[in-house]
Amino acid sequence: MAKIKALKCKECGREYPVEPLHVCEFCFGPLEVEYDYDEIKKNISRDKIKKGPVSLWRYVDLLPVENPTVGLNAGFTPLVKAENLGKELGLNNLYIKDDSVNHPTLSFKDRVVAVALSKAKEFGFDTAACASTGNLANSVSALAASAGMNCYVFIPSNLETNKIIGSLVFNPVVVAVDGNYDDVNRLSSEVANEFGWAFVNINLRPFYSEGSKTLAFEVAEQLGWKTPDAVVAPLASGSLYTKIWKGFNEFKKVGILEENEKMPRMYGAQALGCSPIYKAFKEGRDWITPEKPDTIAKSIAIGNPADGPYAVKVTRESNGDMEVATNEEIIEGIKLLARTEGIFTETAGGTTIAVLKKFAEKGVFDKDEVVVAYITGNGYKTMEVLEGHLNKPIHIKPTLAEFKEKVVGQTINK
Amino acid sequence: MAKVTVRIPTALRRVTQGQGEVQIEAETIAELIENLEKEFPGIKERLVDETGEIRKFVNFFVNDEDIRFLQGKETKLEEGAVVAIIPAIAGGAK
Structure with missing residues (x-):
């Protein structure tokens, strides 16, 4: 644990132990991971990074995880x-x-969820959860499945169909809330108060956001x-x-x-x-x-x-x-x-x-x-x-004549 | 005075002796904060800053609506209303 000193309130500076906490009990300010940069500086180097995995875990020295176990292929995108x-x-x-x-x-959320769920495993959680506009739900659902964790995702009910399917396929419990993301977030905060789950963007937020x-x-x-x-x-x-x-x-x-x-x-x-x-x-x-x-x-x-x-x-x-x-x-x-x-x-x-x-x-x-x-x-x-913003396909019969008339005539030398 | 239910977040339960829900009488949010303080000394300074304004990272909801969409601290409370105190979920950089 040498690289992390504590969790620290960004507003009033009060320190807390490294636990699944996200709010300062005194001023409600957000907690953030406090690193020992002198210690990290001794360990990190360009060479060490280059020899590391081709994923975000090559930067593990600057992440709040000791033992990466989830999302091992996340990151290092082009x-x-x-x-x-x-x-x-x-x-x-x-x-x-x-x-x-x-x-x-297929979104940056795979980065934050890789970190959050690796941390959740270190803390001993068996259930992952999140409040999401879609991408986060997809990522938590997939990575929880791969990590063998139970999973609950909370989304606004009016999300794009594909984003809902993109979570359901991993077989989590998808809770579609009548309301916008802010309503979902508020509800999830209250659920996180009552249930001992790893809500990646609530009680694990100090780790997740890193x-x-x-x-x-x-x-x-x-x-x-x-x-x-x-x-x-x-x-x-x-x-x-x-x-x-x-x-x-x-x-x-x-x-x-x-x-x-x-x-x-x-x-x-x-x-x-x-x-x-x-x-x-x-x-x-x-x-x-x-x-x-x-x-x-x-x-x-x-x-x-x-x-x-x-x-x-x-x-x-x-x-x-x-x-x-x-x-x-x-x-x-x-x-x-x-x-x-x-x-x-x-x-x-x-x-x-x-x-x-x-x-x-x-x-x-x-x-x-x-x-x-x-x-x-x-x-x-x-x-x-x-929909309605792109060109339409050109429909033709399977004949060369029609191809020449409808496709060549309309697209070449235009 | 209207009797309302106040839902207390985990971060404040040390002050409420572990209670997640308390009953308070108050006509407005401002009064609610004062009356909470009478019952649970120390809670007020956690909810409002030195100038008396509600802290940046504290959100109040009355019957699921953010009081910033209502009348802020002057939002009126009806008998039986549910007031939820919820920390903003932040966690950005320094």
Whole structure:
């Protein structure tokens, strides 16, 4: 346990033992894992990382797990140099961190769940649970199945059909709650009070959320132990975004990055129909006014984002900015990434690309700056949002004549 | 005065001697906090900050609705209402 000292309240600094706790008993502030960075610095090196597993577990020295047992193939997803999209946006060094192909359930949630359930096993839990907008439920269901744990997932009942099927196939108990994600979250908090389950994003949240740091570690390693100049990432609860920032900073703190390595500017993306963090940032507030979400980007539709205040702070500190995308812009963002880079993302990724485009058009990036956009989920899970927005197949009889008339005539030399 | 049920989160149960649910009489959330303090000394400073505002990470729900969508601390309580105190689920970076 040498690398972890305690859990510590981010607000008042009170310390707690390393247990499945997530709230400070005194001020209700969130608890965070407190590491012994001097100890970690002695153990970690670029060479050791490179020799580690081809997964997020190569960074285990900076994760709150002693013995990884769940999600052993999660992470280490491609960092794609986006030449075509870069050309359209006037950016010579644009990269896509592509977590749409994460293992095993095709979203960044496989990272946080790998960490949370490995920790849950260490604590001796036999039942996994979560409150989810879909991707997390998929990941918890799959990884709990592989870990031989019982599983309960709580989702809003209006989720995309494929995301529900994508959990059910692993045979968890799926609880579809009449309400939005914030209702599901509130209910799950109360359930977590009563039942001794490993709620990955509630009582295991201090450990769970640390998994997102690996999105920063991987990008830095894939860029040749460098940070990007700018990062564009989606904002839902604000946790992923703040942990990416923390990851880059930690990598520098333990000597993996050069001492003079500059930290990236952080750019946050929200859907216009659910943008409480964006509004707090733009209005110069430190607190979040909750909203009732109304957007097609359901995976990031959190109206009461608990890490919102921290996301606002990180954006200010890093000299970044935030933007919003309309439903139409989100669809266009999905299509733009698919058309230029051959990557099919879901609505959260569409939001990120739409916002990346807005910032590029505003000229906030120098054309040679290294810009990384985080694509956190897969489009095959939310295909229904594209209905009516794509070309139709060309139907023909199996004859050459019809092929020439209907296909060649309409698509070649057009 | 309206008698309401207050659901207490795990993080506060040390103050309520382990009780997960308590009955309190109050007309508004502000009054509820004062009356909770009379019954369970020490609970108020956990719920509100030095300026008397509800702490950033404390959420109050009246009959399942966030009081920030109602009238905040001045939200009126009806006889038999259920008030849930729930910590915001955060856990971001420093």
